[in-house]
Amino acid sequence: MSQNFRAQSNPTYIGLNTYLNILEGQYDVVFSYGDDYIKSSSVAYAENLKNLKQYLNYLREQTPFKYLVQSESNILVIQKPFKKTICVNVINEITQEPLTNARLKIDSYIYKSNSKGQFQIPIHSKVINFKIFAEDFITQQYTIDTSLERECYERYISPFYQELDEVVLTNLLTRGIQKIASGGLEINYKEFGLLPGLVEPDVLQSLQALPGIISSKESVSYLNVRGGTHDQNLFLWDGIKMYNTSHFFGMISAFNPYMTQNVRLIKNGTSAKFGDGVSSLIDMKTSNTVADSLNVEIGSNLINVDAVVEVPLSYNSSLELSSRQSINSLWESPTYNQYFEKIFQNTEVTNFGSPSVQQNDDFCFFDTALNFKYQITDKDFLKVNMFYAEDQFALERFDVDGTRVNIRSSNLEQTNFATGLFYKRKWSNKTTSHFQFYSSLYNLNADNTNLRNQQRLDQINEVRETGFKINIETQLSKQFKIENGYQFNETGILNSEEINDPSFFRETQNSILTHSLYSQLNYSSSNSLLNLSLGARANYFSKFDKFRLEPRFNLSYEFTDDLFLEILVEQKNQVTSQTIDLQTDFLGVENRRWVLSDPESRPVVESQQISAGLNFIKPNWFINLDFYYKAVDGITTQGQGFQNQFEFVKTHGRYDVKGFDVLVNKSFEPFSGWVSYSLSENNYKFEDLSPSSFPNNLDIRHVISTGLSYENNGLKLSAGYNWHSGVATTLLSENQDQLPQQIRFESPNAERLKDYFRLDFSTTYTFKLFRSVKAIAGVSFLNILDNSNVYNQFYTIGDNESIHTFRQNGLGFTPNVMFRLRF
Known part of the structure; x- marks a missing residue:
């Protein structure tokens, strides 16, 4: 492949559908394709190409699709012929949870995992070699013998070793609540299950299900951690100290749980990078x-x-x-x-x-x-x-x-x-x-x-x-x-x-x-x-x-x-x-x-x-x-x-x-x-x-x-x-x-x-x-x-x-x- 068709030396990968949308706006063309197979593919973003023809040639080499020019303004995208498709499920080795933001590279083709952490990969040989990579995880090489028929092949990926001080030990009470090796507890609201009395995952009410945490007044603005008053908790929202944590005078938390990805509670043994909060750290x-x-x-x-x-x-x-x-x-x-x-x-x-x-x-x-x-x-x-x-x-x-x-x-x-x-x-x-x-x-x-x-x-x-x-x-x-x-x-x-x-x-x-x-x-x-x-x-x-x-x-x-x-x-x-x-x-x-x-x-x-x-x-x-x-x-x-x-x-x-x-x-x-x-x-x-x-x-x-x-x-x-x-x-x-x-x-x-x-x-x-x-x-x-x-x-x-x-x-x-x- 010529130098013009190479991606950046440190590429940024985006969804193929997003990439096609960018080209549509740039060159006033329309790509016709089926969403089901396009949305699982990714491509390394290339900025140094000069015209639409070069972009199409680049995509033909980097994705498992054909790009057929039907007219000056319409381009048909269809899959290249493959013998069959297999399912690969990528799992976080520590948490045992599916990894929904992973990428899989086979030959020059790149795929993105779906909401279940799964890839649908078209194959053309009995044995395939591929890499799985994700942010903050070690890139790993895998081999699969596709003659061993399975509904979905499971492969595990490990976090970088510098993150091991935060190893998740197990899920607690319900899905999404985890205990980390440094002694804290973490709630992942993207994977949250259900707790008694909460029809939705309230950010601070959820914490009261954990031992050592209680609100004597049934209020998230009176949260008592190991006998401390509410003001002795350090509440951080993306690293910013929050001085008011509730709506309706303490009946619900002020932080939308659907915007908050996770909350970490540290009752003791707080990292030295955090000061304040003599009772606890609540890091949203x-x-x-x-x-x-x-x-x-x-x-x-x-x-x-x-x-x-x-x-x-x-x-x-x-x-x-x-x-x-x-x-x-x-x-x-x-x-x-x-x-x-x-x-x-x-x-x-x-x-x-x-x-x-x-x-x-x-x-x-x-x-x-x-x-x-x-x-x-x-x-x-x-x-x-x-x-x-x-x-x-x-x-x-x-x-x-x-x-x-x-x-x-x-x-x-x-x-x-x-x-x-x-x-x-x-x-x-x-x-x-x-x-x-x-x-x-x-x-x-x-x-x-x-x-x-x-x-x-x-x-x-x-x-x-x-x-x-x-x-x-x-x-x-x-x-x-x-x-x-x-x-x-x-x-x-x-x-x-x-x-x-x-x-x-x-x-x-x-x-x-x-x-x-x-x-x-x-x-x-x-x-x-x-x-x-x-x-x-x-x-x-x-x-x-x-x-x-x-x-x-x-x-x-x-x-x-x-x-x-x-x-x-x-x-x-x-x-x-x-x-x-x-x-x-x-x-x-x-x-x-x-x-x-x-x-x-x-x-x-x-x-x-x-x-x-x-x-x-x-x-x-x-x-x-x-x-x-x-x-x-x-x-x-x-x-x-x-x-x-x-x-x-x-x-x-x-x-x-x-x-x-x-x-x-x-x-x-x-x-x-x-x-x-x-x-x-x-x-x-x-x-x-x-x-x-x-x-x-x-x-x-x-x-x-x-x-x-x-x-x-x-x-x-x-x-x-x-x-x-x-x-x-x-x-x-x-x-x-x-x-x-x-x-x-x-x-x-x-x-x-x-x-x-x-x-x-x-x-x-x-x-x-x-x-x-x-x-x-x-x-x-x-x-x-x-x-x-x-x-x-x-x-x-x-x-x-x-x-x-x-x-x-x-x-x-x-x-x-x-x-x-x-x-």
């Missing part, structure tokens, strides 16, 4: 794969409608866009009403109690995300992304008092806007660099106006963060890899309150610069029995003018073919946290404010954690046992949500939590069953309080979860039972004044609310609606038995100077329905 990633065809999906449930569109812009770039909008402005569904009742119970929204009062309320949420992906060369990749989420709530209340009408207007708005730029460069097979620049902006605004007396209260909480990160990975040998990097963050937080009558204004505005250097050495033995990571992160906080060193240790050792040992150790610091000044802040609905650590009044939050665990793995069996101890220092009373004698006390202290998690998972196709149990003890230590030591507000001693899922021929069923012992609570003292000005309490958190239990069910069915349209329909039921689960109890002094008891309940029986189309 969108896809980095450049689309070579148009993909569209739209769907709706009883809360929102959404759409995701992925469109190729050229052979090496594509754009992905998602959008989601609440539907309660059109119809307030039973699901919406259940959510609304739970959220606004015992707040100003529902506590009016007079028959003369009428009110109108309006709530909506919206989110959108955009990803631009550009594979510049086979070594250079660029990604630009944007995320925006918004929640709005408006309330107008009319109180008729004789001839006077008192009108009260309240508004609450939350927004979260994030942008990022990511650039990856492969300098060689051993060295890769990553650069990222990002910006995150969070706003919470509330106003409360009494129109009769013209009194207005405005409250604002704003977080602005910008930063960049450089990470360099170098494979020193087959056993050793080293990561080094630098990260810079500038975080600014504003809090303000203003009252017009009587005139009052308070504003605090602080910022902090964080410089971080880190290094981590990863070792994997030649037999892969031992994986070890040693790392450290040095943080310099400008406001404190001091360095904080964070050591990291992660060991995984395979004793036998079935038994693995894990030992994880880490130390972390964080300078942002949430606080509650008054329970009635922001209408009592979202009363937490972000604040920065301060040398005078608010120390840096610091955690130390160690855990040891055993993993027993056999075909269709997984048993995990983890013991852990975590100490977190620098917490404040304002950040704990006290509603007892310490509600207005301002001091700082610590908490210590120790416990263990057990998970047993048994798969017996097409079923998967599991049971998990967690035991923990979580205690505060505040030197300035009396008593100084008492149970944590999040001290839930016993947690049991069990479930069973079924998946076969497009039908998915999942049922589960959740139980945990009662949350710690403080009771009233029997010795109260006749007309109390202040409530007296018994010992803090000395008693328990009643035990919590909930039975959930969900089912979905996937079927072909048309030739190229797939439909998914489903239904779910939360709390089938409609059990009354009290998760909080508190007391206030009413207008008549009597003490009132309030209880907050979880969701009652809550149905949901979904329908989705994929084109």
Whole structure:
């Protein structure tokens, strides 16, 4: 073949149908072909050809098709004659999952795997030789004797050895949940099965099925990992820290699961390249794969409608866009009403109690995300992304008092806007660099106006963060890899309150610069029995003018073919946290404010954690046992949500939590069953309080979860039972004044609310609606038995100077329905 017909020395492969579309636009011709056999073929993109004739000659040599010129504007594409076609199924050797983004090269022809990881290859000889290659996998050569008749030949492909520190051990609970050798857990939403009570895969609700993770308030904005508060989790969306993680005040996550490819949860042993998040890392990633065809999906449930569109812009770039909008402005569904009742119970929204009062309320949420992906060369990749989420709530209340009408207007708005730029460069097979620049902006605004007396209260909480990160990975040998990097963050937080009558204004505005250097050495033995990571992160906080060193240790050792040992150790610091000044802040609905650590009044939050665990793995069996101890220092009373004698006390202290998690998972196709149990003890230590030591507000001693899922021929069923012992609570003292000005309490958190239990069910069915349209329909039921689960109890002094008891309940029986189309 002449030089003119050669592809690039480092070729970029695109779908043949995409390539033909490019030529159609360039030369004003039409290619006529059958989609079924064209869409499985790929071709190396060639840019140096001068005319259509050269392109056609190139395609004749590089693809298994004939290109017959019918007229000046019409070209017929037909298959070259072959004796027969065989099926080859390519499988990830580690995860045992089909690889849907692989390429197969036989002679000069290149094929692309379908959604099942399969190739349909026309052959002309008894024995064939071919290569299979995919991004981040080792290119491997295979031989097949086609005289050995099989329905589909299976071939396995291995990840690059530098990725072995993230080996997947097994799927957990349902398809798509995986445990990695470094101690973390990962959920792949492209391959996700079904969990009880979730008709769709909510990004953060899915995590609560895992041991050691619970939301005591049935809210994804109160996610507690091993006894920590929600703000002690580091939430990253494509590497950008997110300061608001939910819609509908915690009822659903703010991140569209159909845009999110996977989520990784690290409870301990975090890589040194991550700082912050003293309780956990929750790392959400969108896809980095450049689309070579148009993909569209739209769907709706009883809360929102959404759409995701992925469109190729050229052979090496594509754009992905998602959008989601609440539907309660059109119809307030039973699901919406259940959510609304739970959220606004015992707040100003529902506590009016007079028959003369009428009110109108309006709530909506919206989110959108955009990803631009550009594979510049086979070594250079660029990604630009944007995320925006918004929640709005408006309330107008009319109180008729004789001839006077008192009108009260309240508004609450939350927004979260994030942008990022990511650039990856492969300098060689051993060295890769990553650069990222990002910006995150969070706003919470509330106003409360009494129109009769013209009194207005405005409250604002704003977080602005910008930063960049450089990470360099170098494979020193087959056993050793080293990561080094630098990260810079500038975080600014504003809090303000203003009252017009009587005139009052308070504003605090602080910022902090964080410089971080880190290094981590990863070792994997030649037999892969031992994986070890040693790392450290040095943080310099400008406001404190001091360095904080964070050591990291992660060991995984395979004793036998079935038994693995894990030992994880880490130390972390964080300078942002949430606080509650008054329970009635922001209408009592979202009363937490972000604040920065301060040398005078608010120390840096610091955690130390160690855990040891055993993993027993056999075909269709997984048993995990983890013991852990975590100490977190620098917490404040304002950040704990006290509603007892310490509600207005301002001091700082610590908490210590120790416990263990057990998970047993048994798969017996097409079923998967599991049971998990967690035991923990979580205690505060505040030197300035009396008593100084008492149970944590999040001290839930016993947690049991069990479930069973079924998946076969497009039908998915999942049922589960959740139980945990009662949350710690403080009771009233029997010795109260006749007309109390202040409530007296018994010992803090000395008693328990009643035990919590909930039975959930969900089912979905996937079927072909048309030739190229797939439909998914489903239904779910939360709390089938409609059990009354009290998760909080508190007391206030009413207008008549009597003490009132309030209880907050979880969701009652809550149905949901979904329908989705994929084109």
